[in-house]
Each structure stands twice: as structure tokens, then as C-alpha cells.
Amino acid sequence: MKNFILWSIMCITMFSADVLAQECAGFTLKEGSGFEMNNYDGKGKAIGKIIYKIAKVSKEGANTVFTVDMESLNSKGKSELKNTYQMKCDGNVMSMDAKSLISQEQLKSFKDMEMKFTYENIEYPSKYAVGDKLKDASIKGEGKSGPMPVNFNMLIKNRTVTGQEKLTVPAGSYDVYKINSDMNMEMVMGFPVKMDMQTISYRAPGIVWDLKTETYRKGKLMGYSELTKIY
Numbered sequence: 001m002k003n004f005i006l007w008s009i010m011c012i013t014m015f016s017a018d019v020l021a022q023e024c025a026g027f028t029l030k031e032g033s034g035f036e037m038n039n040y041d042g043k044g045k046a047i048g049k050i051i052y053k054i055a056k057v058s059k060e061g062a063n064t065v066f067t068v069d070m071e072s073l074n075s076k077g078k079s080e081l082k083n084t085y086q087m088k089c090d091g092n093v094m095s096m097d098a099k100s101l102i103s104q105e106q107l108k109s110f111k112d113m114e115m116k117f118t119y120e121n122i123e124y125p126s127k128y129a130v131g132d133k134l135k136d137a138s139i140k141g142e143g144k145s146g147p148m149p150v151n152f153n154m155l156i157k158n159r160t161v162t163g164q165e166k167l168t169v170p171a172g173s174y175d176v177y178k179i180n181s182d183m184n185m186e187m188v189m190g191f192p193v194k195m196d197m198q199t200i201s202y203r204a205p206g207i208v209w210d211l212k213t214e215t216y217r218k219g220k221l222m223g224y225s226e227l228t229k230i231y
Contacts, residue, residue, distance in 0.1 A: 022057050024064040024089035025126035026206045029057050034068075035209045036229040038170070042221040048074040049228070052209065055084070064089045070100070087208075094208070095121040098137050101154060113150050115143035122156065127205065128177040134159035151188040156199075158182045167202050169211050170228040174204040176211055197222070 022029045034053035041047050049072075056067040070083045085100035098119035122137040136159065141152035163178040183197045195217070202212040207230075214224040 022059070022064045022066075022089075025091055025094060027089060027094065027126075027208050028206075029054060029064060029066045029089070029208070031055065031057050034231060035171075035227060037209070037225045038228050039223060039225050041223050046075055047223070048072060048080070050225070060088075062090060068100075092126055094124045094126070096124070097121055098139050101139060110141070110143065110150075110152075113143035113145050115141045115150065115152070117141045117152075124203065128161050128164075128179075128203070130161055130164055130177070132161040134161070134179065134181075145189060148190055149188075151186070153184075153186045155184045156181055157184070167204075167211055169226045171211070171226075171230055174207070174211055176202040176204045178202055 031054055034051065036049055036051050038049045039047050051071045051073070053069045054066050055069045058065050065086055065088050067084060067086050070085070071079055072081045074080050083100060085097040087094060087096045089095075098121045099117065118140050120136065120138040123135045125132075125134070137156040139152070139154040141150075143150045159179060159181040161177050162180045165176060165178060167174055167176045179201045181199050181201075183199060185195045185197075187193045198216045200214045200216075201210045204211055209227055209230070210225070211227050212224065215222045
């Protein structure tokens with residue numbers, strides 16, 4: 001369960017081959033650029049970091065598409081998991097592939113269960129206003145383990161812009177918008193295992209990445225991430 005919680009936190013913290021950079025909705029998307037986020041537990045102890053890198057930027061019709069490589073390192077710098085996913089920008093909204101919330105290691109654990117997934121991607125508008133309601137995101141998986149059905153569901157809902165403030169993180173100081181959301185997860189394989197969490201993320205216009213993300217369970221801070229480097 002502890003590893004499941006840490007994985008969930010990392011997940012919430014919350015992206016033509018010849019095209020090297022694109023401007024879209026105020027975001028600069030450049031191959032080779034990226035960012036790093038440090039992860040902490042609820043008591044402020046460093047537990048590792050996540051490195052994100054834009055591996056490829058391309059055009060698909062009116063959309064700018066970029067492929068993101070992610071690697072999670074523990075507190076000793078050892079690689080624990082990797083993932084690759086896509087993000088798209090249509091000029092007004094940037095969407096993140098919801099399958100990014102499931103690591104390659106998690107998918108491997110499902111490989112013998114014939115899991116089939118459907119996704120509702122996570123959307124980030126180019127502009128925010130306090131009181132805005134953002135679209136829900138979800139992952140639904142169905143499969144089986146022998147004769148037993150297996151269901152996996154993750155829902156990120158009630159995404160609301162609740163405030164605007166000044167925030168200082170290791171990467172700098174920014175005017176940010178505060179976004180609250182609820183995350184519900186359920187794994188059913190004979191019996192259900194459920195987990196409900198609340199997240200707060202801080203985003204700034206023109207910055208692809210979250211500046212900070214906090215994860216709570218039953219009102220208790222479980223962990224948080226801070227942006228430490230943009231390159």
C-alpha cells in the first residue's frame with residue numbers, strides 16, 4: 001500500500017521529426033527541454049525526484065504533439081521506473097495522455113490479465129480564472145485473472161481553480177493558480193481495494209509543468225512535489 005501511495009503521488013505530480021520547437025497557446029515546446037521535480041513525504045523528507053524530458057515535437061494537423069520521457073529516481077538516485085507518453089496542444093488547451101498515470105511497470109503487472117483500457121485525458125487550458133471548472137479525467141481497465149474478472153478505475157474529478165497567489169519554489173517565483181481536485185482509485189480482483197485522495201496543484205501560464213503538487217488523504221498531507229529545474 002505504501003508503494004501504491006508513493007506511486008500515486010508521483011503520478012499526480014502531475015507530458016515532423018524534423019521539427020525541433022513549437023509555440024502553442026503560450027507554451028514553448030522544444031525537443032531536449034524538460035524539468036525536474038523533487039518529491040517529499042508528508043513530513044518533508046526527500047524521497048526522490050522525477051525527471052521529464054521532451055523527446056520529440058511534431059505536428060498532427062492543427063495540433064502540436066510532443067512526446068515526454070519520464071524517469072523516477074529514489075532518494076539514492078537509483079532509477080525506479082520509466083514511462084513515455086504524449087501531450088497535445090490545439091492552440092487553446094493542452095491535454096496530457098491519461099495513460100501517463102500508469103507506469104510501464106504497472107502495465108507489466110497487468111500483462112497476464114488481458115487488460116483493456118479506455119482513457120479520458122487530462123486537460124490544461126492556456127488561461128485560468130478563479131472559479132473555473134476543469135474537465136474530469138479517468139482511466140478504466142477491464143480484464144481477467146483466470147476465471148476471475150479484474151477491474152481498475154481511476155477518476156480525477158472536481159477539478160476547480162480555487163485561488164491565485166505568489167509561489168516560490170526552487171525553480172523560481174511565479175504567479176500561480178491553485179487547482180483542487182479529487183482522485184478516486186479502485187482495483188477489483190475478487191474484492192475491491194479503494195483509495196480516495198485530494199490533490200492541490202499550482203500552475204502558471206506559459207509553464208508546461210506543475211510548479212508544485214500536494215497530495216492529501218483524509219485531510220492528512222501524504223506528500224508533495226516541487227519544481228526544482230527547468231532546462
